[in-house]
Amino acid sequence: xxxxxxxxxxxxxxxxxxxxxxxxxxxxxxxxxxxxxxxxxxxxxxxxxxxxxxxxxxxxxxxxxxxxxxxxxxxxxxxxxxxxxxxxxxxxxxxxxxxxxxxxxxxxxx
Amino acid sequence: xxxxxxxxxxxxxxxxxxxxxxxxxxxxxxxxxxxxxxxxxxxxxxxxxxxxxxxxxxxxxxxxxxxxxxxxxxxxxxxxxxxxxxxxxxxxxxxxxxxxxxxxxxxxxxx
Numbered sequence: 001x002x003x004x005x006x007x008x009x010x011x012x013x014x015x016x017x018x019x020x021x022x023x024x025x026x027x028x029x030x031x032x033x034x035x036x037x038x039x040x041x042x043x044x045x046x047x048x049x050x051x052x053x054x055x056x057x058x059x060x061x062x063x064x065x066x067x068x069x070x071x072x073x074x075x076x077x078x079x080x081x082x083x084x085x086x087x088x089x090x091x092x093x094x095x096x097x098x099x100x101x102x103x104x105x106x107x108x109x110x
Numbered sequence: 111x112x113x114x115x116x117x118x119x120x121x122x123x124x125x126x127x128x129x130x131x132x133x134x135x136x137x138x139x140x141x142x143x144x145x146x147x148x149x150x151x152x153x154x155x156x157x158x159x160x161x162x163x164x165x166x167x168x169x170x171x172x173x174x175x176x177x178x179x180x181x182x183x184x185x186x187x188x189x190x191x192x193x194x195x196x197x198x199x200x201x202x203x204x205x206x207x208x209x210x211x212x213x214x215x216x217x218x219x220x221x
Contacts, residue, residue: 032208043114043200043212044153089153093208096141096160097168102152 002027004101006090012107013080021075021104023090028068031093035064035075038087038103047088048075080108112136116201116213123191123220131186131216133201139211141204142184144168144176146197147215153200159184160207191220 003026013019023033032051036044048057048064050073056065063076077084087105091098117132133142143158155168159178173195175187184203188195199216202209 034208034210036212041215043214044202045212046210049210091153091208096166096207097143097155097158098208100153102150 002030002092002094002099004090004092004099006088006101006104008104009102010105010107012109014109015080015082017080018076018078019080019106021077021088021090021106023073023075023101025071025073025092025099027094028071029094030068031095033064033066033073033093034091034098035062035073036089036091038089040086044089082108082110084108114201114203114211114213116199116216118216119214120217121219123188123218125191125193125220127191128187128189129191130188131199131201131218133184133186133203133213135182135184135201135203135211137203137205137211138181139203139205140181141207141209142178143202143204143209144174144184144186145200145202146170147200148197156186156199193220196220 005024034049035047050066061078066073085108087103089103090101115134144156145153157176162181165176177185201213204210
C-alpha cells in the first residue's frame with residue numbers, strides 16, 4: 001500500500017530564508033507527484049506537478065524535485081515571505097487517484 | 111471562471127438525518143473526486159468518477175453514496191448521518207487522472 005510521509009509536520013522560519021520541505025513515498029510506481037498549498041479554511045491549490053519521467057519543475061520562487069527510485073521529493077522555497085505561510089501537501093498519482101501526505105504547516109516569521 | 115463550486119459551504123445535521131452535497135465544475139472535466147479531511151488523518155478519497163454515469167469507491171466509501179448523472183455535477187449523499195462523518199469535504203476535478211482543481215470545501219458537523 002502506498003504511503004506518503006511529510007516531515008516535519010510544522011516549521012517556522014524567519015522571513016527571507018530559503019527552505020526545503022520533504023516528502024517521501026513507499027512505492028516508486030507513481031505516475032506523477034504534486035505539491036499543493038492549502039490556506040486555513042480554504043481548498044487546495046496545485047503548485048507544481050512533476051511527471052514520473054521528470055526530475056524537477058520550477059515556478060517562480062518554488063522548485064520541486066523528484067527522485068522516484070529513492071521515493072523522495074523536495075519543495076524548495078527561495079526568499080520566503082510571510083505570504084508563504086500555509087500548509088503544503090505532497091501527493092502522488094497512482095492509477096486514477098492521488099494519495100496525500102498529511103502536510104507540513106509552514107509559518108514565516110516577519 | 112467559477113472552477114469547482116461546492117454547495118453548501120457549512121451545514122449542521124443531527125444524527126440520522128440525510129443530506130446531499132453538490133459539486134459543480136465548469137471546466138468540462140471528465141474526472142471528479144470527493145475527499146474528506148480530518149485532523150491528523152490528511153485527505154482521504156471517498157468516491158470518484160472517471161466520466162458521466164460512472165462512479166468508483168475510494169479509500170473510505172462506507173456511509174456515503176454518489177451519483178454523476180451530468181458531467182458537470184458530482185453529488186455526495188449521506189443517507190443516515192453519524193458523528194464520525196463530521197469533517198471537511200472537498201470536491202476536485204481534472205481533465206485526466208489525478209485531481210488538480212479543488213473546491214473550497216463543505217464543513218459538516220453531525221451532532
